[in-house]
Amino acid sequence: MEILYKKSRMLTDTPLSYCPGCTHGIVHKLLAETLEEIGAEGNVIGIAPVGCSVFAYKFFNCDMQQVAHGRAPACATGIKRCNPDKIVFAYQGDGDIASIGIAEIIHAAARGENITVIFINNAIYGMTGGQMAPTTLLGQKTTTTPYGRVVGINGNPIRLCEMIATLDGPCFVSRVSVSDPVNVRKAKKAIKKGFENQINKKGFSLIEVLSTCPTNWHMNPVQSLNYVKNEMTKIFPLGVFKDCQEGN
């Protein structure tokens, strides 16, 4: 029998812990496929954050470190500086990277650390039950903004890619989405580029993936994907914000 499709070797057999309709699973698949395609097997160290993807260390079939909330870029720096020929990636959520760990990501980017960072932006703290995130949209209801996020009280959402792209250090900064098959393919391309940059010693790559949280958004999976497409992309436009190979 001909095999038409199989799970990436870079994923373990551990069942994913994510909720139905959550797009972490899609991103895990894209990331694992990419690692396999670039030949990272047996040559890669991943970092799991604090948040919904805290258990990522169970899912990727490679050496993994779980690290304190927000500190993945610092941890990745420590690993990469001591192992410059190994591939190092950090996987972070919005609270992790854009709130508690904003200093770490900015400085890792400014130093041009030769690492690849995958940033899952679902505009909410999922693991803790749906509190406001640094990327929560204005008007969006969360358990700590029960009347919706209001500028005068809660401030504005942070556009991390745009901020990071102002720095001279990073090589590649891109925001993608996995809301439909076309965008999934684009996301895969961006992730792959992030890793190819690392292999070619081009420096820091950040790929932000707009993602869903049906559970805490109180939507079904289809509504969630539409919310990403129709609402999130208005505040977080997709695109490439910096690409050292394109000369910008």
Next chain:
Amino acid sequence: MKQLMKGNEAIAEAAVRGGCRAFFGYPITPQNEIPEYMSFRMSEVGGVFLQAESEIAAINMVYGAAGSGARAMTSSSSPGISLKQEGISYICGADLPCVIVNMVRGGPGLGGILPAQSDYFQAVKGGGHGDYHMLVYGPSTVQEAVNIMYDAFDKADKYRLPVMLLGDGMLGQIMEAVELPEMKDVNSFPKKKWATDGSGIGADRRVINSLFIDPDSLEKQNHSLFSKYELLKRNETQYEEYMTEDAEYILVAYGTVARVCRSAVDILRERGIKAGLFRPVTLFPYPTNRLYQIADKEELKYFLSVELSMGQMVEDLKLAVNGKKKVKFFGKVGGNVMSPEEIVDNLVSKIEEN
């Protein structure tokens, strides 16, 4: 051949010779000579030096580097060490080896920059969240600090836990003649099979982790940590005694203060007062058993804990003595260091009280 070196620089050089090949730090007085020294020394020996964006980042760089198998260290002073506590807790929870230098300054808050021992509790009782300890040394001289630092990475690797060198501005800034040991061969260190060096796959992949969501697993991990601390108590406890044999009064002090106490003992002996000095070298494990033994001596009237704090180590001393003898306390804080004469006067006044 002995050479004259500043404490901080001698400690840094001893770390290099002991196998340190990764240093992550952040400026804070009075330990700046350590990162400054490492900034050129690491490049000379093919190691890694990085000035981090914060103490928090620095300790998490240590976490990553140590987790990937490197001999990694950081240094800081009190407020910076406070910032590192989260990372230290994770490092202990994940069974990672590393070395941390704390050149203690007075507190709380921004405090001062002069010598203090007010971070004793933080160093020996854990410091961050959760049940854990580090192997903590309180060296008294630059030479002793060098000797401890030289073997600190071996100890950290052996037990897979952080080793902390607890000094102060006096130890860091003083210049003393030191004999530096030979450079250890980095290729001779035992291989770390648990380290995430990137080669792991399938059943052989390694995970560095302090998350144990299942209560039985977390309980097991806590017991596993404490079985290491039992080994530390058995194998690593160090102390020094000076004229304790026939002593009626025993001063108990570590680090900078122990040096002053030694002079105080000499003065007291000259005056015909039978005083002695007990100096813990390891602060965790604390030399509890030996102190408990000494407390049985009939001629011994009391212990006097002398510290640059409002009274921290005195609690461990009291636990060790367990009510067998009186334990008294003399402390100075704020960066003021007591003179030998002040210690003598304090002891004499306490004798007269009785």
